[in-house]
Amino acid sequence: MRASEIRALFAVANRPEVVSLAGGMPFLDGLPLETISETMARLIATKGTSALQYGSGQGHEELRERILDVVRLEGIECHPDDVVVTTGSQQALDLVTRIFIDPGDVVVAEAPSYVGALGVFRSYQAEVVHVPLDEHGLVPEALETTLADLARTGRRVKLLYTVPNFHNPAGVTLSAERRPRVLEIARRYGVLVIEDNPYGLLGFDGQTLPALRSLDDDGVLYLGSFSKTFAPGLRVGWVIAPHAVREKLVLASESAILCPSNASQMAISSYLDTCDWKAQIKQFRELYRERRDAMIGALAEHLPAASWTVPDGGFYTWVRLPPGLDARSMLPRAVTARVAYVPGTAFYADGTGSDHVRLSFCYPTPDRIREGVRRLSGVVNSERELVEIFGTDSELDPDLTDVENPGPDLA
């Protein structure tokens, strides 16, 4: 099972001696904790009976108004009524899928695609059909072909799931030129677009592309989050949805959790009111750019036989391993060498992707990133020697690959 694969990996990768290039945790040491602490204290002391009380199923109105300030940076103009606050944008994914998907329905998603979204689609028995992306994001021509094929075979395609900015895991961004084309194709085939955009404000050059939602009010469900630009531990995300969908989302969310946390929502409103949150995002951008540079530099130095994407923002680069290597079977040896990554297979619904790994540069320091890539290069080089001597895994007797023992270091 994929979830247990990732779980076992994280359990080991969390040890301090392992350089984890696996997780997607933001680096929070730069947050103004003293100021946030004072803000929280004042919130509880002055509005505690509201912050600690049940709230609205749709979300706290003040926060929904503040969210408009955030999404306006990406060109979205909407009304607080259009916003539904969720327990992280993962809950938004879950609710949208719950509402739209019947077993057997098709969700079209990029190849590769966010592992957490694939898990949700699977849990509602959707079939995921992947569409290729390239360095400019989802390929419109491939989307058109895929939707045409699906229509021809009578499949019911409900949703297009896309991470347009600083893609997880691929690190690429859908170009401005392609955005209206993707929307036009989706509209033509009657497919609703889920725009999952946790990283949109984390562009390293400070440039922010217009959200798909800013180009299409009716055909796009926009998913946003404070997890990457502020603090995931508060679990606050949101959906911007057309009227009819929004009402269903509120009912589904009330059934799932009654209401999102007033304390978390009011804490974020207070943070947005009292702290210079735009300056904080700018600081995150610079921090992550430095780490991106450390990773790309180390890849060029230590892993010239691989290839990778160079992200303009976000947390991830997507690395194609040298020919013949299998990211999944290599993982136990990598962790033994004290470096962790996520095998590409996690990001495909169809079992492919074993020639890729996702490397994240968000959490470790630049020095640790360089050390991690150096360790990874050692594993890759040993692996290549084995491949030269014995051939690839797929040429081995399959029974032999089953007895692979990760050894006590992984226990």
Place this chain on the structure above:
Amino acid sequence: MRASEIRALFAVANRPEVVSLAGGMPFLDGLPLETISETMARLIATKGTSALQYGSGQGHEELRERILDVVRLEGIECHPDDVVVTTGSQQALDLVTRIFIDPGDVVVAEAPSYVGALGVFRSYQAEVVHVPLDEHGLVPEALETTLADLARTGRRVKLLYTVPNFHNPAGVTLSAERRPRVLEIARRYGVLVIEDNPYGLLGFDGQTLPALRSLDDDGVLYLGSFSKTFAPGLRVGWVIAPHAVREKLVLASESAILCPSNASQMAISSYLDTCDWKAQIKQFRELYRERRDAMIGALAEHLPAASWTVPDGGFYTWVRLPPGLDARSMLPRAVTARVAYVPGTAFYADGTGSDHVRLSFCYPTPDRIREGVRRLSGVVNSERELVEIFGTDSELDPDLTDVENPGPDLA
């Protein structure tokens, strides 16, 4: 739709001039807000990078350990690994239902039963079969008969949903004598018991009955919550579940929300560490007992033609209206008279219950409770006069009841 009925009701009942005997909001003014404020401030200042970060899907280990101290008060001995933290116990209900229920499966539940649970069961297309309760809670003989009938007709009964203590909405408590009998019957029919217990520590005489889970480790999923004993705004509940179920719950919760809020969980751990939470619960008990007394006294004084349960704890009394009255059709007139309640129909999956109302005494002050019951008695008396003159609604032409207009006061 029931949800929209409740929604419309709450929108109006929240106006300050209306005495709401409808909601289940705890009364938080008694909380030590200054101390909680300082606790939160220290938490963020000293452990902010953990509290604001992603956490474990199963929940924060420290909190799971503290939860053992809470449930030990009800006789439950278990291990922190047995606990899964959820976004309020509503999420626990959602996850359990998601895991166990296929469309058409039967859930057996008390008549009446918690409206939020019925909503979840409905959303997963379970069929709810009600079993009567009396002043000692769920009636074992009726449970046995119902399960035997269902078995005979080949129905697949997956879950027994019960609120054993200070029932919502009925206000009654399952007697100690009946508890092992209910468990034995459920076990014999292979039905898993969901013990939903948000109010268990709010017994007015300070006596706490042993949880069903304390009598049966394998056949009971115990749902707990900090919403009634501390603060619903943090959205923290939990499930105690047998091993195999717990692993499924964690996976389902990760798919739904990734992880519960570290900030909320650590805030509760800090509260439990630094405040005398047992004294706080004792204070809540005394507060709610005084309000229960105010309500029961006012019912005796103003509504002698009705009958009601006298709860030993919790938030609610369950009132049978005088013959011929319909709680649902009376509601707009009650709100016009500036008092709100929840019609009994909300607590049945089968459309019955219109002869009952749920009155909650948790939030309004004793004076407001008395005023609310006085206003309600005025509405009930007018209604009875109408019934005497024109007969009950059911004797009217059904078309006439459809044109009922609640008037601009409800807009």
